[in-house]
Amino acid sequence: DAKTTQPPSMDCAEGRAANLPCNHSTISGNEYVYWYRQIHSQGPQYIIHGLKNNETNEMASLIITEDRKSSTLILPHATLRDTAVYYCIVRVSGGSNYKLTFGKGTLLTVNP
Amino acid sequence: NAGVMQNPRHLVRRRGQEARLRCSPMKGHSHVYWYRQLPEEGLKFMVYLQKENIIDESGMPKERFSAEFPKEGPSILRIQQVVRGDSAAYFCASSPFRDNEQFFGPGTRLTVL
Numbered sequence: 001d002a003k004t005t006q007p008p009s010m011d012c013a014e015g016r017a018a019n020l021p022c023n024h025s026t027i028s029g030n031e032y033v034y035w036y037r038q039i040h041s042q043g044p045q046y047i048i049h050g051l052k053n054n055e056t057n058e059m060a061s062l063i064i065t066e067d068r069k070s071s072t073l074i075l076p077h078a079t080l081r082d083t084a085v086y087y088c089i090v091r092v093s094g095g096s097n098y099k100l101t102f103g104k105g106t107l108l109t110v111n112p
Numbered sequence: 113n114a115g116v117m118q119n120p121r122h123l124v125r126r127r128g129q130e131a132r133l134r135c136s137p138m139k140g141h142s143h144v145y146w147y148r149q150l151p152e153e154g155l156k157f158m159v160y161l162q163k164e165n166i167i168d169e170s171g172m173p174k175e176r177f178s179a180e181f182p183k184e185g186p187s188i189l190r191i192q193q194v195v196r197g198d199s200a201a202y203f204c205a206s207s208p209f210r211d212n213e214q215f216f217g218p219g220t221r222l223t224v225l
Contacts, residue, residue, distance in 0.1 A: 034213065043116075043203050043216035044155065087154075096168065098145060098210050102154040 137206030
């Protein structure tokens with residue numbers, strides 16, 4: 001699976017949009033971009049995933065660049081409960097893709 | 113629809129004892145995955161099971177660790193003769209199919225004294 005690079009930490013003001021970047025410059029055509037988050041002491045929570053097109057659900061939006069080398073997770077109106085470590089994971093379709101590889105992620109701190 | 117359930121949430125064992133961690137997947141999910149998170153580290157894949165079968169145990173330590181997912185009942189991760197280095201959070205995830213997103217349980221925090 002392609003390697004991902006994320007900033008170790010970010011801050012965001014409550015009520016503002018949080019934009020979390022991820023670089024995956026070696027991503028291949030059949031690899032999806034997944035985002036999970038882990039709130040302190042809890043299990044990881046699935047957020048969203050995409051292949052080429054931008055995706056949106058009730059939690060977040062995922063913007064993938066046209067060359068697919070990077071992506072941004074957007075939390076449109078961050079709340080204090082969104083403080084967590086956010087993991088960007090590249091996952092191939094098929095094969096041994098069941099092995100989610102969690103890096104160090106980005107610690108997002110939402111401030112009041 | 114209840115989420116993935118794990119129990120116990122906290123488990124304390126003395127060195128040399130056995131630890132049994134249980135995971136009930138979400139309803140309709142037949143694929144179960146176990147991950148371990150050591151203190152201050154990321155989650156690492158341990159084993160992937162589908163009903164009654166171990167598909168991939170490449171992340172499991174060679175000795176003392178075993179996993180099962182019987183036809184009836186929860187998946188069990190068993191650690192024999194625990195050592196202090198086994199202290200970690202153990203997370204279980206499930207999915208309806210292999211390619212789907214995985215949904216995680218709250219974890220079991222194992223402390224070995």
